[in-house]
Amino acid sequence: MYSYRVRNLRSFSDDPNSEYIEICPLTIFIGTNSCGKSSLLRTFPLLRQSIESHTSGPILWYGKYVDYGAFSEAKNKSSSSEIIFFDYKFDLRGDSSLSFSQNEDLSVDLSLGVTGIEKSTVFDSLTVKALGVEVSVKYNEDGAFNVYVNGEITDAILTVNNKKSQGFIPSISLLGWRGGAEGCDLGDVENSEDIELNYYELIDKYNYYQAISRDGVKRLYETLSSKLQGDYENFYDFEREFLNGFYFDGIESVSEFDSFSLLSKEELFNVQKELLVAYFPTFIDEVNHYFECYFQRVKYIAPLRSTAERFYRFQDLHIDEVDHTGSNLAMVLRNLSNHQMRLFKDWSLNNFGFEVYVPVSDSLHYEILINIDGQETNISDMGFGFSQILPIITSIWLTEYSKSNPLSIRGRIPITYVIEQPELHLHPKMQATLAKVFAKVAMFKRNIGSPINIIFETHSKTMIDALGDVVEEYGGRESINIVILEKENNITKVTQTGFDDEGDLLKWPIGFFSGR
Numbered sequence: 005m006y007s008y009r010v011r012n013l014r015s016f017s018d019d020p021n022s023e024y025i026e027i028c029p030l031t032i033f034i035g036t037n038s039c040g041k042s043s044l045l046r047t048f049p050l051l052r053q054s055i056e057s058h059t060s061g062p063i064l065w066y067g068k069y070v071d072y073g074a075f076s077e078a079k080n081k082s083s084s085s086e087i088i089f090f091d092y093k094f095d096l097r098g099d100s101s102l103s104f105s106q107n108e109d110l111s112v113d114l115s116l117g118v119t120g121i122e123k124s125t126v127f128d129s130l131t132v133k134a135l136g137v138e139v140s141v142k143y144n145e146d147g148a149f150n151v152y153v154n155g156e157i158t159d160a161i162l163t164v165n166n167k168k169s170q171g172f173i174p175s176i177s178l179l180g181w182r183g184g185a186e187g188c189d190l191g192d193v194e195n196s197e198d199i200e201l202n203y204y205e206l207i208d209k210y211n212y213y214q215a216i217s218r219d220g221v222k223r224l225y226e227t228l229s230s231k232l233q234g235d236y237e238n239f240y241d242f243e244r245e246f247l248n249g250f251y252f253d254g255i256e257s258v259s260e261f262d263s264f265s266l267l268s269k270e271e272l273f274n275v276q277k278e279l280l281v282a283y284f285p286t287f288i289d290e291v292n293h294y295f296e297c298y299f300q301r302v303k304y305i306a307p308l309r310s311t312a313e314r315f316y317r318f319q320d321l322h323i324d325e326v327d328h329t330g331s332n333l334a335m336v337l338r339n340l341s342n343h344q345m346r347l348f349k350d351w352s353l354n355n356f357g358f359e360v361y362v363p364v365s366d367s368l369h370y371e372i373l374i375n376i377d378g379q380e381t382n383i384s385d386m387g388f389g390f391s392q393i394l395p396i397i398t399s400i401w402l403t404e405y406s407k408s409n410p411l412s413i414r415g416r417i418p419i420t421y422v423i424e425q426p427e428l429h430l431h432p433k434m435q436a437t438l439a440k441v442f443a444k445v446a447m448f449k450r451n452i453g454s455p456i457n458i459i460f461e462t463h464s465k466t467m468i469d470a471l472g473d474v475v476e477e478y479g480g481r482e483s484i485n486i487v488i489l490e491k492e493n494n495i496t497k498v499t500q501t502g503f504d505d506e507g508d509l510l511k512w513p514i515g516f517f518s519g520r
């Protein structure tokens with residue numbers, strides 16, 4: 005995921021030319037109270053709770069992690085538009101059915117529009133740009149969905165499943181053609197070996213495998229057939245083999261056809277474009293899977309974490325992820341092996357100056373201890389800041405300890421930490437230390453090819469200054485994006501800045517922290 009933006013959500017405008025937020029290993033949101041920081045940051049856990057749940061629409065506004073209320077409360081109330089847009093720029097890396105090799109990146113721009121009907125949120129529009137082609141699906145007044153390719157309407161009619169969302173984007177399938185032909189199962193054709201249909205009759209009659217662009221599929225075949233090698237009585241066998249191969253295995257498998265070796269680079273690019281348009285529902289399935297993989301790897305930590313308890317009741321549960329409030333922190337630590345516990349103690353000591361551990365006990369109750377300079381203290385007797393920082397550092401360490409970052413079938417997708425106000429109840433020295441640990445972890449993981457993105461909002465000038473110190477000493481200013489949010493006439497304006505090589509901020513508003 006390269007960048008994203010929201011439009012018409014809370015205080016954000018519906019301007020299609022509004023700025024995208026660049027996602028870096030470290031992305032920091034800064035602004036005054038009620039300027040839109042949380043609304044922008046919480047879209048990450050919003051998408052995670054929407055994808056993880058069985059929903060009746062594309063967005064679950066109120067769920068496990070965050071609460072936007074409902075569509076009517078999430079929409080910008082000062083706007084006349086009744087559509088909220090979620091816009092993303094990302095890569096399908098190597099495993100797209102449109103990729104010729106696993107080393108090929110396929111850049112995609114996606115915009116999903118949702119609207120409200122009564123109390124429900126429903127799909128309104130979808131626009132995808134890839135390979136120089138723009139495909140849009142838009143709701144019309146007749147209750148159907150029109151399909152546009154580069155701004156021109158096609159003759160395809162799509163149906164969108166709003167009743168049971170199986171991902172961020174509702175499932176899309178071909179309903180038929182404006183000329184009256186209906187989608188038809190190909191079983192009767194595939195089981196008839198003696199049938200002789202030319203390619204055009206086949207497409208016209210059966211809408212082969214949900215192809216939404218009849219002309220596009222024809223152009224694709226014409227490109228390939230002009231380069232065909234081999235002796236064919238007719239092209240029917242080749243047609244079936246090619247189309248079946250693409251649908252099930254992608255373009256990389258069908259590229260083994262002799263004809264591909266004779267195609268120019270431009271012709272290969274045209275093949276990809278025609279496939280994208282012709283089999284748009286299949287491509288959307290791939291995009292949906294990418295979003296599922298990406299947002300399931302989002303780890304959200306809320307601004308107010310659970311307070312510490314003196315003792316915790318033993319439960320025979322295995323939990324390996326700190327929840328967004330830190331309420332299960334004790335169980336996560338309790339599930340660490342002795343070896344993991346030693347590593348965590350050493351890590352917390354080296355980075356923060358104290359050890360955290362759960363001693364072994366035969367009791368049904370256990371406690372979290374903090375060791376500072378050899379003095380052990382129950383966490384409930386420590387300052388409130390310890391209960392607020394421990395869920396953060398434990399969650400970060402769990403990823404730091406995991407030296408592998410498993411490959412999804414969509415390529416290497418980063419773990420994204422989304423943290424609200426990590427500095428709460430922390431002394432400025434500890435705030436600076438935490439910021440430096442964020443930078444260390446994010447930059448190190450990026451360098452070893454196992455990326456972590458950390459996105460957080462803060463009111464702490466100390467944390468910003470500490471990141472500047474990191475840049476001055478170690479470099480890496482391109483890995484940090486400072487996002488300044490300010491309100492003008494009830495609309496949030498976004499400015500993105502960063503550090504120079506000396507660690508000084510660029511484009512910093514005068515009086516931003518002091519108010520003078």
